[in-house]
Amino acid sequence: MMCGAPSAVQPATAATQAIADKVRPQLEEKENKKFPQFKAVEFKSQVVAGMNYFIKVQVDEDDFVHIRVYESLPHESKPLALTSYQTHKGRHDELTYF
Incomplete structure (x- = not known):
């Protein structure tokens, strides 16, 4: 993977789901709602000074959100951070940089 390019x-994967699960409370707080489900479907990763994960998450039967999660470098000992998200996405919406 080229540094900087998603x-x-x-x-x-199970690891992707674990990342999504860790930031679910951050998204639910920002949206002021609880999602009936939170299933990671697909993802992209991007090497930066740490790692960005772009994850498509199914939150209802036909409703998806795209989340961007930042994982800092191990020596920084910081928690995963939900840095951006897009709501009202569909199953076939392309996961792009945002």
């Missing part, structure tokens, strides 16, 4: 879209 990876190709990949199917979500």
